[in-house]
Amino acid sequence: METEVLYDLSPFARIFNDGRVERLWGTDTVPPSLDEKTGVQSKDIAISSDPAVSARLYIPKTAIGSLQKLPVLVYYHGGCFIFETAWSPTYHNYLNALVAEANVVAVSVEYRRAPEDPLPAAYDDSWTALKWVASHSHGNGPEEWLNSHANLEKVFLAGDSAGANIVHNMGIRWGEAKLNGIEVAGVMMVHPYFWGNEPLPSETTESDKRSFNEMLWQAANPTTTGCDDPLMNPMMDSRLSGLGWNKVLVCVAGKDLLKYRGWHYKEALSQSEWNGVVEGVETPGEDHIFHLLNPGCDDAGKLMKKLVSFMNEDA
Template sequence: MIIILTILYWSLAEPTGHGRDNLFGRADRERPRQPLAEPTGHDRDNLSGRTDRKRVEFSMVSQHYVYLTRSRTHFSEHKTELSFNSVHPLYFHYFILSSMATEKVVVKELLPLIRVYSDGSVDRLLSSPNVPPSLEDPETGVSSKDIVIADNPFLSARIFLPKSHKNSTHKLPIFVYFHGGAFCVESAFSFYVHRYLNILASEANIIAISIDFRLLPHHPLPAAYQDGWTALQWIASHAANSASATNPEPWLVNHADFTKLYVGGDTNGANIAHNLLIRAGTETLHGDLQILGGLLCCPFFWGSKPIGSEPVEEHHQSLAIKVWSFVYPDAAGGIDNPSINPCVPGAPSLATLGCSKLLVTITGKDEFRDRDILYYESVKKSGWKGEVELFDAGDEAHAFQMFKPETDLAKAMIKRLASFLV
């Protein structure tokens, strides 16, 4: 059966559906809706003023986008099919949304990621489409569902449970995952994140929780950091006293081993995880729950002074600096704020990391590679009492295991991650 995810853009429509930004601050985000509800698409804002109805469909089977434009006056339809196999997958979204641009004033943009218009609407140019959870993924047998963690501010997540829970009373480790996307694109419910966590939950035999933290432009940092802490406190409330937990989750109550709590993510998601570990080193979770490990895949770290192979002349015009200025304009110290540069003089000591073991992964083509190696070496020299490891996944770009999980290098990396999450 072909599963189609449809992203509908309606003129003058009220922004609805899970993850849709509220144009006045997203503070009253609704509870999760099925991504097939109308209109859909992660953080697709109301595109007011459009004269045509436009639709983008994505087939999870054929992995093709189908772009349709339907005129309200002529009732004609134009159809274009694009294959994932020709270019990088997320650039499909960039191509489609750019081609759908209307005569609105751009007030801010960070290409190729996001464009903000004068009417408050937003185009998230590099986001894979949302997909619904599944009672049983046909490839892995993993079950998933969407859950609400908090109502004010609204915070939701997708939780994944491996099929092994059906045949065993053995409790499972918990992995709290934060997706990549430069703090402004992708979601906990997007196609790539969903597929990746199905695979990882099955391979590692873990409960994975993908956090749908708040995004730019309406929610600059430290909103995402606070959402991460809220999620950890919510999980900890189950361990302390599940009866008193807000929105208690049966999968955690019945199947989770709270002595094996991990946090991690890719790129900016790994940055969130690091900052949570720093906070956990000085603040306690409910019931004094301890975080066992941190899994930082190509973490987004940077600084004002180039190191290693980072370009010298173009350093201050790097995309990393542009992203940080966009997502945390009020950060003290700018790009040398300890949240993005944990090795800067005066940053909190890495010896205070609030976990017992840490795995940092790097790739050969990742622009953060030298920063991540420096971070690994700095943790080793800090006097931290835990065990830190560095894993080089090969000559690939960051997050390749998510985009190309079928490749040998991706399979090897996922196995390495799974061996850590025990």
């Protein structure tokens, strides 16, 4: 069989018909460390061996050796379910800064990626990670940082892009099978990766942009029914009003192709029978995941402050 490109997802990845994957974006990695700039310590741990699920943990160094219990942030990275990792310098540096600012313990989840492990693998792994966090509720879990320093009555979930999609889908699962041992105080969905077959008002109708989004989703989830799959289009999910989270922050960017989906999600939640509180924030003039690509810009600083205040509101 002649090798051909099955999905050309440039500039992110190319997937070949023989199963080979050429990732072009988000391939750099950095080891865990003590970050001198923020004073945040990190380490890598295995959550499960079969399937392989792992995470990078972050904790303010000042908390180690103290009796202080800190809120917990479970973070899911983006990358269309296909590229990027929890080990990338982009996420490592961002989590260092976020943990230092918010004074939390973070669990940055490394889930299996498509196409080698197509969806729902990433969702299953993300749920496995939540169950692992919950296993520390009596102070006798497998990870000492969580046993000693985690306030599991104040857990937050966050993610960007595909990671925000994961946060939503974890909420659907939570609504059906709440985990004992942890209380989720709120979730943050930054530039959520949602789509649909039909354009929303004001959303692009350009066929090349729409078909590229459809191709990305098809590559990650080959058995999908399309972009109106409830996993990708929450408006098509009859369980939306049963979302398990009580407090949701949706962040969108003014120039982002996905902006209208984020606002639509926020409005749909507000108008459903869901009994939680949802807030929406837009950063004008910025594009998708600008805060990760340019973390030093003023708008990234403002978004960081918003996320931190969301986690510290009831402190």
